[in-house]
């Protein structure tokens with residue numbers, strides 16, 4: 001089959017928000033304790049208690065936003081436990097997703113902000129709606145964001161942060177349909193009304209219209225086809241009933257579940273399982289399109305406003321706050337939800353990021369679950385060792401797409417194992433070519449509507465589909481510079497190796 005694609009370099013639609021490459025960390029398993037926080041006295045090199053090798057690796061990824069402290073954990077987290085002298089912090093117990101560990105609260109608000117600041121990431125704080133209170137949320141926002149001298153802002157200063165943290169993203173609850181309270185969409189919408197109405201603006205009060213704190217509502221369980229439709233309909237109907245409080249963003253969660261087959265673990269699977277998991281990762285695109293349409297419909301059904309001023313257009317961004325592969329073996333292992341990442345995970349990570357890129361006009365942020373030691377990780381730690389998974393390389397390779405414009409291409413005639421995405425920024429065009437065939441290399445022909453010169457190729461591949469990076473072989477799968485294709489008869493012919501993710505850069509002259 002001929003895999004030929006013609007790229008019209010000016011057929012651009014929508015800018016890829018860097019926030020689509022965001023991250024999620026939680027007090028779960030060894031994500032934060034061991035994975036990120038080791039403490040200042042650890043023999044593992046650290047920056048003020050935070051693992052140096054993890055920070056150094058993530059600095060290259062430049063995560064735009066990091067969501068914390070959960071996840072489900074957020075819905076039992078009391079932020080006051082995590083501030084002040086570390087030796088005197090309360091000791092609690094973490095049962096989140098079978099973590100079953102003593103929690104000495106060493107990594108709290110200041111440590112998380114230190115982590116974000118080192119990486120240049122914006123924080124997204126998750127508010128405890130289940131066992132917390134509206135007042136507790138108000139105090140946390142005040143503690144973080146107030147510049148005027150109040151007891152809480154003084155306490156922040158005493159604890160070492162003179163300037164407010166300026167936290168903009170606030171998630172109201174987490175998965176209220178399950179661990180976050182087993183709520184109905186109507187009940188959750190009522191909670192959202194209360195919490196969002198009580199949020200102090202602090203330093204954001206003088207912000208230009210539409211630029212205050214971002215109130216993020218919980219969206220549905222993306223893995224439940226009927227429930228997710230009903231949830232979104234019910235939520236927006238309830239929000240619409242009176243006064244329509246602003247929902248700045250709606251947070252959909254979708255995991256690529258691989259839990260039904262006992263013979264398919266994170267590192268031990270056959271070709272059928274390779275194909276099945278890759279295929280099921282693609283379902284997210286339909287879920288996004290469906291949820292976006294439901295949000296718009298919900299807003300359209302809001303009653304006409306009876307205010308004095310002309311009503312502003314009501315906008316609500318779609319966010320995917322948790323995504324990634326979830327293999328069955330993760331639920332049977334210690335630390336909780338720890339899983340290895342093979343080339344199969346790297347392929348689905350690339351495919352998922354391309355779903356976001358392709359739908360950049362409707363998805364505005366996405367956080368991968370989770371950055372370290374949990375599920376679809378970028379980084380795994382083992383004692384003093386730090387392993388960068390192949391997913392890490394995908395994030396690095398895909399950085400070129402941030403702030404680029406999506407280029408619409410017709411991919412209908414491509415071989416079923418070949419996936420393409422292209423974007424353009426200034427004089428450069430970036431083309432992702434994923435070959436999901438685990439055995440055979442495939443040839444792809446690219447032509448352009450303009451003079452384009454191939455200038456760079458980055459390739460991530462593995463010779464065996466179950467390969468992964470480990471303490472023994474930390475660089476078994478690592479991105480490399482590939483052979484730059486040569487133009488013949490007006491076309492570039494690129495050979496995509498079996499099981500590979502490739503990013504090709506072209507330079508166009510007359511823009």
Ligand code: AHR
Pocket residue numbers: 026028070071072073097174175322369370375
């Ligand atoms: O990412 C692991 C868990 O999955 C999160 O805590 C929860 O929000 C989701 O169910």
